[in-house]
Amino acid sequence: MTPIQAPEVEYALIAPLLIVSGGAVLGTLVEAFVSRKHRFGVQAVLAFVTVLAALADSVYVYLHLDRVAGVGRGQISTEGALAVDGPGVVTWAMLSVFALLSLALFAERRLEGGLSAFTGRAADAPGSPGEAEARAARLEHAEVFPLALFALLGMMVFATANDLLTLFVALEVLSLPLYVMCGLARRRRLLSQEAALKYFLLGAFASAFFAYGIALAYGFAGGVRLADIDRAVAAGADNRALLLAAIGLMSVGLLFKIGAVPFHAWTPDVYQGSPTPVTAFMAAGTKAAAVVALMRVLFVAFGGASVDWRPLILAVAVVTMLLGSLVAIAQTDVKRMLGYSSVAHAGFLLVGIAGAFAAAGRVSSVSAVLFYLAVYGVASIGAFAIVMLVRDTHGEANHLARWAGLGQKAPFLAGAFALFLLSFAGIPLTSGFVGKMAVFSAALSGGFWGLVVIAVLASAVAAYFYARVIVLMFFTEPVGDGPDVAVPSPLTTVVIAAAAIVTLGLGLVPGPALEFAQHAGLFVR
Amino acid sequence: MILTFLMLTPMVGALALGVVPRTNERLAKIVAATFSLATLAGALAMLTRYDLGEGGYQLVEKHLWVKSFGVYYALGVDGIGLTLILLTTVLTPIVLLAAWDDLLPDGQRFHGYLAWMLVLEGLAIGVFSAMDAALFYALFEATLIPIFFLIGTYGTGPRTYAAVKFLIYNLVGGLLMLASVIGLYFLSSQSGDASFLISDLTGLEIGADAEKLLFLGFMAAFAIKAPLFPFHTWLPDAAASATPSTAVLMVSVIDKVGTFGMLRWGLGLFPGAAEWATPVVVTLAVISVVYGALLAIGQDDLRRLIAFTSVSHFGFIILGVFAATSTSTAGATFYMFNHGLSTAALFLIAGILIARRGSASIADFGGVQKVAPVLTGLFLIAGLSSLSLPGLAPFVSEFMVMAGTYTRYPVAAVVSVAAIVLAALYILVMFQRTMTGPLREDNANIRDLNPLEMASLAPAIVLMVGLGFFPQPLLNVINPAVDATLSRIGVGDPPPQTPQFPAAVDQEGGHE
Helix, strand or coil: CCCCCCCCCCCCCCHHHHHHHHHHHHHHHHHHHCCHHHHHHHHHHHHHHHHHHHHHHHHHHHHCCCEECCCEEEEEEHHHCEEEEHHHHHHHHHHHHHHHHHHHHHCCCCCCCCCCCECCCCCCCCCCHHHHHHHHCCCCCCCHHHHHHHHHHHHHHHHHECEHHHHHHHHHHHHHHHHHHHCCECCCHHHHHHHHHHHHHHHHHHHHHHHHHHHHHHHHHCCCEHHHHHHHHHHCCCCHHHHHHHHHHHHHHHHHHHCCCCCCCHHHHHHHHCCHHHHHHHHHHHHHHHHHHHHHHHHHHCHHHHHHHHHHHHHHHHHHHHHHHHHHHCCCEHHHHHHHHHHHHHHHHHHHHHHCCCCCCCCCHHHHHHHHHHHHHHHHHHHHHHHHHEEECCEECCEHHHHCCHHHHCHHHHHHHHHHHHHHHCCCCCHHHHHHHHHHHHHHHCCCHHHHHHHHHHHHHHHHHHHHHHHHHHHCCCCCCCCEECCCCHHHHHHHHHHHHHHHHHHHCCHHHHHHHHHCECCCC | CHHHHHHHHHHHHHHHHHHCCCCCHHHHHHHHHHHHHHHHHHHHHHHHHCCCCCCCCEEEEEEEEECCCCEEEEEEECHHHHHHHHHHHHHHHHHHHHCCCCCCCCCCCHHHHHHHHHHHHHHHHHHHHECEHHHHHHHHHHCHHHHHHHHHHHCCCCHHHHHHHHHHHHHHHHHHHHHHHHHHHHHHHHCCCCCCEHHHHHCCCCCHHHHHHHHHHHHHHHHHHCCCCCCCCHHHHHHHHCCHHHHHHHHHHHCHHHHHHHHHHHHHHCHHHHHHHHHHHHHHHHHHHHHHHHHHHHCCEHHHHHHHHHHHHHHHHHHHHHHCCHHHHHHHHHHHHHHHHHHHHHHHHHHHHHHHHCCCEHHHCCCHHHCCHHHHHHHHHHHHHHCCCCCCHHHHHHHHHHHHHHCCCHHHHHHHHHHHHHHHHHHHHHHHHHHCCCCCHHHCCCCCCCHHHHHHHHHHHHHHHHHHHCCHHHHHHHHHHHHHHHHHHCCCCCCCCCCCCHHHHHHHHHHC
């Protein structure tokens, strides 16, 4: 009888993942053993420390990655389950930063009179006596912190998964906590629960497509590792129908998470219904993890079949940009508007991916998309943080008409929001412009100049609805007393300030960050 | 360093306005005026360091900005850029003084109003001195934001509509230019290290088709900005909703970026494609000249009338640029300066009139000269300058454009002469209806200019008259740069077509 071989795990390399999962597990214990009075604070601090440690360790891991000649840096680890490479670790660090900023919004308690933005007792039906009782007792759910950590873990694994099964597990680990968190809003609970249900049903549906795609890919290649599939594609195995179906079905699952048309239908509803801190976390984190995973699958596993999938991504990019921008014009709710804006940005990201361009010394698709994700994520979190502060007696005042005259009432807040919108619109001297320039140049270098022209025209349409919000805030007289602007705790203030500084800073001095994204290199196989 | 200093001075002024106490508007005005005068002083100091005989770029500063894209923070001026920087720095103090008594909408303060104008001045200086295509693009697009806020927040009438229309029109053009800028990156990175420096880009090998596409992207932005018929429709709306000072900065300074860009970037980088497009552009320019003038005659709103005269004048400038003879191009550059002055004077005086009467409609005026003789006199000078009366500066430039254009495109030059007649119509009819005739009762309490207003207008009037009689100093600055630009493009002047008289043969025979 042969002894069972213990799997070889490079613990030091994947330590950031271990830290996050450890923190999440610890969080569930805290929930069980720490008294209700101290729970929220302990959870918040624990989550902060965990993510901070993960961020620091990601940086450490990045600095010690092996160089791979001609490709970049990093290696396959954990028996081929994870690819700890330059882009992957950069994504870890990026996700940790998004999580830090979002957690600060999770912990904001000054806006609801000393309570968090999450419901006191989720089990109570909206409007029931139980809910009133929970409110009177000033109950709070602190589980959101471990849930967020689990979601973060899923995102981090998602971005570095090197085989399709790990990818699927990571997809579920990142999705399930998010489904729960979407339904936890303190205000407008019906809307929130509806959002959670929609997200869950559609997400489960997309997961099923994804799983079926994995099965077909296994049938095609006889393995689930990305490198196995790459070999099978290169060997020109017959069963091309199987290959195409696998690419198509797996793309459905991934494009769903990215929020690309025609799989975007959940985005506006979920963005609108979720508690705003969760929306911020999702907008930045899920998008980043899913885009990196999509790139990894397409470039590494199906790189040899790029002729087959590039037209697909190109078509999806075009409809996503146009539909996202056009429908956003008609929105009257700021969160829905940002939701459709996120759809449009998914399209711009796909423009960079469609280029599928890689060459030494030039802006590649991977580095361009990483830069774009970073600047878009930070600006999104900043924008949603501001959405949390504009309020009326029923909580957040999300109807855009209520935002009229914000510029006179709170010039700095409105100025910061305008800055984020200008960055989304891609106006020069903001980070969004550099991101757009990077992904467009990747697409052009890949040979798709027509796509670039469509993309710049879509940017002009998108600029129109961002301009409309600026018009409302600055050029329109306030209705009645105008919007109320709540005074936040330093947590939210710091988030908004940090996001604004990054947005302006990376617009004025984008050089180092862009070079860093380039040095991260390409995916290892 | 002096160009960076020049660009940053007004921006620092804008920041300084942020710390002026909110209630002290007077101090805000003084601070803003001080910084704009400091910028003007800086521009004059720059003039002393500038070598007039040289045609190339001077006072160059260059630092790598974004390595991945090969973008340089590179500033430098030639005579063309210098002329426009002078225009910018001269006009900004004038408009800040002219804005002294502006009535702002409720709840708005002078701090923001003046700060945006100073930011705009800084960006304009950067645009005129950028030697890197990506830097130029970034600053060019960034100028949209100050104007957007200046019209939308501080304007009158349908200001929101006008501001959004302005933004979207110009953004569409700008984004098409972005596609071309990225195309340039693609081409330059293919042939080694990417670089956006104008010196590297002019040596770039570009295929004929690619050149045409890239040129069209740049031209889309410039044609909308300038504005060239049929992309001009945003201008009258924007000008009618802006405050007079904003309108001056927009039409006299920022719109010049369009014609300036055509000369430096359009013709400079893509001479082959420019030649290919010239017949179309020249035709559109002639249409602009005539159509703008015709529409100006029909306007009832003073500000829209001035905006349409500008469409006509921009047609002349574009005509001169694309005719690409040394006389026409130098004339076009000189025209950019002169049009800036005469339009500034017209907009500001019209603004004063409108503020005092409470209406912009020509039909609401009559006989103003009886109550406001000085205002009327200056308005007449500004108007005559706009119709290019000999003795005033625009005449020299318009004549140069037409004379230079005639040697290459005689038909275009002849047709555009018609605009001179039309110009006399739109200016003089407007003057007659507003200033002369019996004094209307509701015009009786229009005050004459106060000393501050006279002081703010005086520099523009003095320059128009002075350069009208003695244009040579400015032409000495412009000519070397124009010659250098045209020789880079590689189009020479057409040979003079003097008839061959038999006498000439005799003369030769006499030598034998």
